[in-house]
Amino acid sequence: MDKWITMADLDAYPEASDEEIREAMDFAVKQTEENLAVFTENFPHCCSEKDFYQPGPNRNWTTGFWTGEVWLSYEQETDPEKKAALKKAADIQVASFLDRINRHEEVDHHDMGFLYSLSCVAAWKLTGSEAGKEAAVKAADQLISRFQPVGEFIQAWGEMGAKDNYRFIIDCLLNLPLLYWAAEETGEEKYRDVAEKHIRTALANVIREDDSTWHTFFMNPETGEPDHGATCQGYKDGSAWARGQAWGVYGTAIGYRYTKRPEYIGYFRRVTRYFLEHLPKDLCPYWDLTFGDGDEEEPRDSSSAVIAICGMQEMSRHLEGDEAAYYTSIARKLMKAMIDRYAVKDDKKSNGLLLHGTYSKKTPYNTCTPEGVDECVIWGDYFYMEAMERFLNPDWIIYW
């Protein structure tokens, strides 16, 4: 048995139609609206427990995804009363994000973009929220405070300068749009300058010769030279953590959006090709791309699929002709797989949107804390909705 889908089988896979996406989006909006009763003052935890999210405070790196879902639902909703209810809930959450950055609560890490682009930049773009703008600029200030001039990168985690954390991680590519936005809004170049330096360092080092990617990459704190790659959440050093590869797909596309540097199209093609060539037959990646058909004891990570869909949709906006059509078509095939086999269809079975995500699976060879294996993960739900929004509304103004 082939471990991964052949490109001929991928070509033959059916695409999701607009009607199928419309139906799935309507369910997602309804599910989001029903969840507001529990998740307005509180936020869903990063991962479900037996497919149900539990409420908690605005502390984790993941809470922005939920507010992003509320804003996407707000954009989709046509009933004025329901739309107003969504806005009210989102505004309460934006106030919570402003309070969080003002109190500096759990913000000593690089995930400011995941937190503040989808909640507060979205609020500013959609409704002109001053609280959203203030919070997002403060979050951008926090993000640039993690810039390491020796090596020119944003340090992901831990105490600044600590030798065992002198590294960046591929996920951070999605935090950079917050800096491009802050540069535009404030007219201050310091934000763009950090983003530009980080993306150059990251993309020069994170993609391996075979087009797979490192999850984390250490720089030498004395010389600033590249030191070595390592995994935290992947199966082992040198394997391709599925979500890291998906962050690479979306990260290179969004990097191109903001820099227009032609070589980033080349990086996008490489990491996307690797991702697609390591999908199993049903198009939902295993949590590490080492695994494929025949490894059924290993969990999937559906969130990687929807992140990659958004990346292909984003890059299709910047490509022309057959190549743009190719990535749009592949994105629709993955969307079909998600809607048919991975999406929640019954609110009694889950209060999430997308089943079979994996946050962190512990192995003897990685360094993560185990959590959320074969569960809904809140960013999976968010990117599932973003992907549908992009299909239904090609002119969608992105929150990133």
Ligand code: GLY
């Ligand atoms: N950014 C952390 C993760 O993808 O799990």
